[in-house]
Amino acid sequence: MSSTPKPPGTDVPPGKPRKSPGKTRPDPVRRRRFLRKCLGALGGVGFLMAVYPLIRYIEPPPEAEGANRVEIDKASLPPGTSRTVIYRGRPTIVVNTSDGYIAYNAVCPHLGCVVKWEGGTQSLICPCHGGKFGTDGSVQGGPIPGPLTAVELSVSDDKIIIGA
Amino acid sequence: MSELTHAGYRPGAGAWNALSARTAEYTARSAVILLLLLVWTPAGSATAQQAVTTNTCVSCHADLDDEDMSLPVAEWQRSAHRPADIACQDCHGGNPASMVEDEAHDVERDFVGLPDPYVVHELCGECHQVQMENYVPSPHGLEGDFWPNCVDCHENHEVVFPRASLISIPDNCEDCHEQEIMDDFIALTDRGLEPVNEFRRAAEEIRSAGVPVDLILAQASLARDAYIQQASHVFVLDKMTAVVDSLEQVYPRIQKEVNTARTEVDTRRRFGWMFIGLFLVLAGVIWLYRRALPED
Amino acid sequence: MIRRLSNALYHWLDDRVEISIVIDFCHRQLTKPVPRHLNWLFSFGTVTLAFFLSQAVSGVFLMIYYEASADTAYESVRYIMEQVRFGWLMRQVHSYGANFMIAFLLLHSVRVFFYGGYKKPRELTWLFGFALLCVTLAFGFTGYLLPWDQLSYWGTTVGTEIAAATPVIGEYLLILMRGGEIISDVTLTRFFMAHVVLLPWVFIGLVAVHLVLIRYKGISPLEGTDVPEKTPEELKKAGGKPFYPQHVMKEAIVVLLVLASMIFMIIYYPLPLHEKADPFNTPVGVRPEWYFLSSYQALKYLPKTIGIIGSGLVVLAICLLPFWDRTPARRPSRRPVATSLGIMFIVLNIVLALLGKISETEMTIMGTRYHFDIYGWPHAIATVEEPAAEPDTGDGGTE
Numbered sequence: 073m074s075s076t077p078k079p080p081g082t083d084v085p086p087g088k089p090r091k092s093p094g095k096t097r098p099d100p101v102r103r104r105r106f107l108r109k110c111l112g113a114l115g116g117v118g119f120l121m122a123v124y125p126l127i128r129y130i131e132p133p134p135e136a137e138g139a140n141r142v143e144i145d146k147a148s149l150p151p152g153t154s155r156t157v158i159y160r161g162r163p164t165i166v167v168n169t170s171d172g173y174i175a176y177n178a179v180c181p182h183l184g185c186v187v188k189w190e191g192g193t194q195s196l197i198c199p200c201h202g203g204k205f206g207t208d209g210s211v212q213g214g215p216i217p218g219p220l221t222a223v224e225l226s227v228s229d230d231k232i233i234i235g236a
Numbered sequence: 237m238s239e240l241t242h243a244g245y246r247p248g249a250g251a252w253n254a255l256s257a258r259t260a261e262y263t264a265r266s267a268v269i270l271l272l273l274l275v276w277t278p279a280g281s282a283t284a285q286q287a288v289t290t291n292t293c294v295s296c297h298a299d300l301d302d303e304d305m306s307l308p309v310a311e312w313q314r315s316a317h318r319p320a321d322i323a324c325q326d327c328h329g330g331n332p333a334s335m336v337e338d339e340a341h342d343v344e345r346d347f348v349g350l351p352d353p354y355v356v357h358e359l360c361g362e363c364h365q366v367q368m369e370n371y372v373p374s375p376h377g378l379e380g381d382f383w384p385n386c387v388d389c390h391e392n393h394e395v396v397f398p399r400a401s402l403i404s405i406p407d408n409c410e411d412c413h414e415q416e417i418m419d420d421f422i423a424l425t426d427r428g429l430e431p432v433n434e435f436r437r438a439a440e441e442i443r444s445a446g447v448p449v450d451l452i453l454a455q456a457s458l459a460r461d462a463y464i465q466q467a468s469h470v471f472v473l474d475k476m477t478a479v480v481d482s483l484e485q486v487y488p489r490i491q492k493e494v495n496t497a498r499t500e501v502d503t504r505r506r507f508g509w510m511f512i513g514l515f516l517v518l519a520g521v522i523w524l525y526r527r528a529l530p531e532d
Numbered sequence: 533m534i535r536r537l538s539n540a541l542y543h544w545l546d547d548r549v550e551i552s553i554v555i556d557f558c559h560r561q562l563t564k565p566v567p568r569h570l571n572w573l574f575s576f577g578t579v580t581l582a583f584f585l586s587q588a589v590s591g592v593f594l595m596i597y598y599e600a601s602a603d604t605a606y607e608s609v610r611y612i613m614e615q616v617r618f619g620w621l622m623r624q625v626h627s628y629g630a631n632f633m634i635a636f637l638l639l640h641s642v643r644v645f646f647y648g649g650y651k652k653p654r655e656l657t658w659l660f661g662f663a664l665l666c667v668t669l670a671f672g673f674t675g676y677l678l679p680w681d682q683l684s685y686w687g688t689t690v691g692t693e694i695a696a697a698t699p700v701i702g703e704y705l706l707i708l709m710r711g712g713e714i715i716s717d718v719t720l721t722r723f724f725m726a727h728v729v730l731l732p733w734v735f736i737g738l739v740a741v742h743l744v745l746i747r748y749k750g751i752s753p754l755e756g757t758d759v760p761e762k763t764p765e766e767l768k769k770a771g772g773k774p775f776y777p778q779h780v781m782k783e784a785i786v787v788l789l790v791l792a793s794m795i796f797m798i799i800y801y802p803l804p805l806h807e808k809a810d811p812f813n814t815p816v817g818v819r820p821e822w823y824f825l826s827s828y829q830a831l832k833y834l835p836k837t838i839g840i841i842g843s844g845l846v847v848l849a850i851c852l853l854p855f856w857d858r859t860p861a862r863r864p865s866r867r868p869v870a871t872s873l874g875i876m877f878i879v880l881n882i883v884l885a886l887l888g889k890i891s892e893t894e895m896t897i898m899g900t901r902y903h904f905d906i907y908g909w910p911h912a913i914a915t916v917e918e919p920a921a922e923p924d925t926g927d928g929g930t931e
Contacts, residue, residue, distance in 0.1 A: 104525065104529070111521055117514065121514060125618035125622075129619065130593070133611075444802075446802030519789055522788075526777070526778065526782065
């Protein structure tokens, strides 16, 4: 009796599965192992398929990126003043300087505060750490890693148009 | 700041503005058109059905033995005016709330049995103002002839939605016009209106699949209104051809919107079927696994 | 590799917080045998639970963009459906999920009723299940208002109106629910609070007790209460299969099939968002959601006070069912009175719901147009013919 092989599945030591090769008889243990792998794979695919829309859902929706084009009345921006508008979802500062209109992405490259226009010194000042930029966007003082990013701007008869 | 949130969100506002700028010339009479659109919306028709049952003209005349007196009610029941809540009293006057015959047909309340054929266009024009304004100076209204008038083509009681086939009613046109002219006229109407009807059908189908179609419907309405305002009741082929030509510049853009929306429907369905397929396969594998479990 | 890592983690945890006790306990509970008579109908409870989880996930995601105020609620739902990527999916999963959850909860209750699962010693399980049903219906009722479209606004108006028929405190109750005379911004925010804060936690607490009770007392046998129940060992000998994996897999299959059918409904018959709520314009044929339709219709036939007291008594009778139905038999065939009463009650509800569905609508049946009044009775209003061959050119109003 002891010489007859035990039916598979009753006493397989863990970690040593391949004990019955070359059998044509369906082997429930191997069958279960195969199906378990299928289940694992399909479950993984299902998980990814379920997570994908959730991730996409919390991404900023297309419209939230903001207008690609902002128009300002010239009359509302007299010489020497500035205005900050949202352009492409970012605060953008428009200044009517003595040399004409300028527009910059108002986010300071240092730590993300929003710069202000200072008419007296003809410069853009970051209120957080004393950063200072010239009308050309270049760094003139403070711990600033780089210049401000210029924003495309055009002027028509009575409007300032930010963006293309 | 409103760009950052959706508090000020209006569906498709950007594209809508762009389109209305392009067709600014068509929107001159938008107030009237708005009224027309309101009349055509399902909401308008849903609320209107209640009022019908309380109209005494309808309740009395429907049961009269004389068919000349009862048939108009049946015809009106099938008309486009019924869901729009335009009933007997709007053309015939009288008191639709009274059960007393003399009161219901009170001349003091502008009751008139047969409206004067020469003022019919003014009655219809109370709502269909643009059509009237085009019709009066047109060849059909010229010199106060008013022949044919509104009801000659559109029917009096069984008023139906405007469509190209109205023109082909032989009795109305053949007396004065040659068949060739009529064919040109019908072909032009088809060119102008058929794409719009097609867009609307497509939009309804897409809407029921859950994809927004407000932009398509707005554009289709603008095009339709342009046709109605500037072409439908002008009755001069050259003028009408010019309007239809300019409309055909707009149609490819609307068609593009329709195609985009259709693609979105297909994408959603494919995505859904992927899930359905996965769930079914998963269920199948679990079923097989369950069967392969040891007996105890 | 993974096995060694998880082994190491297990021992690390076990050395510190004796996790083996917990795991052994869970394992014993999971492999507890369930009786042989457990068929596919016994998975409805799990389906309901699965839908609760799905509702929780989709609800949390909807809240990212939803704004609960009369000015913005409608726009934000529209925004979710039209602008947010997969927002349509999230909203459809949530609104269809609500309907599916309630449907399967009702099926589950019906199954428990017919199999006598509420009888001694499982009265508490029934009571908690009944509370869960109430909470779920409250979920449906409060959630229905949130999109703030015409249907939800007026559906909620007529729904809350029912509460006003309660004797003595009715009017006060109505004002409390609505936070005013009519449904307004105030109503929306209190419904929103109930829907996303109060009810979820109540539900979680109730469902925990419900599940613990089911595990503790085991699945109800088919034998009557006068037969002593089998111990787990006896169950196993009698051919009972372990709860995990056999029955869990059965339930998983049902859950997957139901989810697949819900996705099918979503992509082919998406639920619409109607026009924005207009407090000054009531649309024709307002009615509450299908699961309130039968009681709403029943109230139309009865005087207000009798109706509300009557339906209150019916609800109370269902709640206290295990305390007045104390016959020992569980098998449906052994208790013909209860079974036939149950079937009659279900049929009555379906008929009432159908009457509610067709009331205040028009329909053409065999060439005649019928208007169904508020009681659901048809009235012929016109015969629909083919378009007249010869148009009438005269004017019918001539005297």
